Amino acid sequence: MFNFTRLAATSALGGLSSVVLKKQDVLNTLTLHAADNKELCYVGDIIKRRVGFPQPTACCKPLRFKDFIVSYDSKNRIPNWVYEHLQYDKLFKDDPCDRRIKVDRTQCASNEDKERPKFTPDCRIHGYHRADAKDYCDTEYEMGLMAQPENYPYDQESFCECFTMTNIVPQVPGFNCGPWFDLECYVREKLVRENKGVYVCSGPLFLPCAEDDRTVKQFDVLGDGEVSVPTHFFKVIVIETQDGQLELESYMMPNCTPEEGEEVKLEDFLTPLCQIEHHSGLIFFPEKKCFSSNNRRRGARLHAL
Amino acid sequence: MFNFTRLAATSALGGLSSVVLKKQDVLNTLTLHAADNKELCYVGDIIKRRVGFPQPTACCKPLRFKDFIVSYDSKNRIPNWVYEHLQYDKLFKDDPCDRRIKVDRTQCASNEDKERPKFTPDCRIHGYHRADAKDYCDTEYEMGLMAQPENYPYDQESFCECFTMTNIVPQVPGFNCGPWFDLECYVREKLVRENKGVYVCSGPLFLPCAEDDRTVKQFDVLGDGEVSVPTHFFKVIVIETQDGQLELESYMMPNCTPEEGEEVKLEDFLTPLCQIEHHSGLIFFPEKKCFSSNNRRRGARLHAL
Incomplete structure (x- = not known):
């Protein structure tokens, strides 16, 4: 521990006094x-x-995209959070007179492999802190998209913008196509269908774990860009009901593949907002807006911090 | 890797289609x-x-102290950086008519142990993200001060403010009293004495390391506050010479004890600014001010990024 002896020693200066000039x-x-x-x-x-x-690159002013917004973590080369506002009439077609046409996937396909999308680096981020698709090559991780292109089926620009590297975080394959995918579908196909609008904030978390008699944080780092692989992900969802009320559901999921044959229940991942705030370093609603929490109603196991 | 097959699968919806409402x-x-x-x-x-x-607590507006300024990292519960402006006439006394008196150390001493300072939590930080002196108890780490109280020997308020927890980062004892201490003394006793003013920016870094065939970041986390222990520290120093020129010296040091009997040479820690920028996620002089670099003159080994 620090004590005053160390402070007092400063005036003695050790070997450095010889360099003092008048x-x-x-x-x-x-x-x-x-x-x-x-x-x-x-x-x-x-x-x-x-x-x-x-200045951290682009920390204090979130990055604008047509249909979502990204706060970028220039230290970890992944977003802090990505916020979307999803609405029924943007996602679905009920009216036969609706002239919108589905996006043309080939417009954002890779030149080499038409089955794969083309991921573009975000030039607003300084070269020192910019992630590149190359960072993911030869790793076991997939490029997990926070704002989901499937949320923008009738908007070519928004669809393609989802493949910008500032919207992407390394995910374990079985997680990306497993619980995370289920949660995305639940938001789109239940919450957006039933409500006036849904605000979805998605992002990564780095949780500590016990190792021997210490607590440590440990995570992989990918490629020359040194992209950090988070241990967990969150989704904080504000549901605007048809009568204009705001309701909250918040989820935290580990970045890992569920065990073979295990049934994934989204309810098991419901997590009190305060836990996500504790781990993320963020306060989600700094203006203290009041929400009724859906977590309890949906059967969340509420853990004290 | 991500591909369009996953996207197209969304419309099938898996087990979730049953919850879709009209x-x-x-x-x-x-x-x-x-x-x-x-x-x-x-x-x-x-x-x-x-x-x-x-919002991260207090990220976008640095925390004001009387004589220094702190950008706080609410995820790691330590500062991103602490900036000081040191000047000869604040630090030293030449004039016998100078009536200033040295600070009274007992005014910021602990109640229990007068030899130790009293560390105060920073109430501007949300409880979820606030470090406390208790987090350091029963650990091997010392409370490393970024803005050094010894830089304010004639200002009681500034001296005491240095013991605020937002100015503190866990340091290995042999580092805190070793190379880091030498660097602080060099700044105060050589640079400040010889120049018109010195701008000193100090902070933590988290560097990756190789483990088996992967690259990982790993570091200890202390106490209930989950305070991260950085692997390295930096000091970026802008020297304002007597003729008003700005010169740069930048250092990076590992948070570890030098080997027994090893002679510490500050020159060995000189590091190109771009490396510190790469690791910290920061751009130090976003307005691209021009400095002549002192690093090369001082014999730094310049590494390409």
Whole structure:
């Protein structure tokens, strides 16, 4: 632990005292400071003006896409969260006079393999912090899409935008096609069909685990881009009912394949929002909007933090 | 890897089709939407107004202290960076008429042990993401201070503010009192003495390492607050010379004890800024200010990224 002995030792300086030079022009310097800082009293303002604050790429202004929005984690090269607003009339066709046509998948297919989509890097992210499809090559992980192209079946632009690398997180294959897929279908085919609108926030989590007598965080890192593989994923869903009420459902799922033959029940993954907030470092509704929680009604096992 | 087969499978819906309900009031809903969203075309604006974006505690607005500024990482419960502006006339006394008196260390001492400072949690951080001195108890780690109280020997408020938990990161004891201490002394006793001013940005890094045939990130997590222990630390230093030029020195150091008897040379830790930017997820000078780099002059081994 830190104590004052270490502080006091500073004046002794150890081997560094030899490099100390005499200050020759204190008065001049003081005069200069006074003039320089006339209107800049606070140290933060001085630092900001003179050298600027360090900025994570695109952290403070989420990345705009046509139909969803992404907060990017430039340290882990994956999104912090991706937010969508899904509505019945964008997803489904009831009216025979509706002239919209289904998207043409080939327009965002890879040149080499028409069965696969073409993933595009996001040029708004600095090269140091940008993920690339190459990072996933020769790994066991799939490119998990947060905003799902199937949510935009009648919008070519939105459909293709889902394949931007800032919307993508490494997922274990059996998870991507298993519980995560089931949850996406549940949102689209039940919640969106039954309600006025659904706000869906999806993202990755890094949970600690016990190892011997310590607690550690450990996760794989992919490719030259050093893309982090999360241990878990969340979906925080705000349902706007037909009468305009807002209801909440929140899920947390481990990034792993269910055991063979195991039946996946979405209810088992319902998780109190506060747990997701604790692990993600995020507060989801900072303006403290009031929701009725669907979690309890849906039979969630509520764990205390 | 992701392919279109998975996308196309969505319409089949698996076991979820039984929950699909009929849409009964499409026309009404469409009318409501049109009225609701008259002035809100972009999906991001709709989401922001209706439910609000998730926010990391205090990420986008750095935390103000009297003499330094902190960007907080609410996921890891440590700072992203701490920025100080150090000047000769705040640190040293040349003038015998200078009436300033040295800080009274007992004013920020612990009640139980006067030899130890009292560490205070930062109430601006949400309880879910706040570190506490208790998290460090019964661990091998020391509370490493980013802004150093010894930089404020004549300012009681700034001196005490350094013991706020948002200024603190877990450090290995032999590192805290070893290379990191030497670097702090070098900044204060050489750079600050010789120059007009010094801007010092300090913070943690999490570097990946090879394990078997994979690349992983692994680090300890402390206490109920789940405070992450970084693998490395950086200092990015902008030196404002007496003639107003800006020069850069940047260091990266592993969070470990040097081997017994090993001589620590600060030059060995000089690291190109781009490497620190790559690992931290930060761009240090987003407005592309021009500096001459001191690294090469000081004999840094420059590694290509």
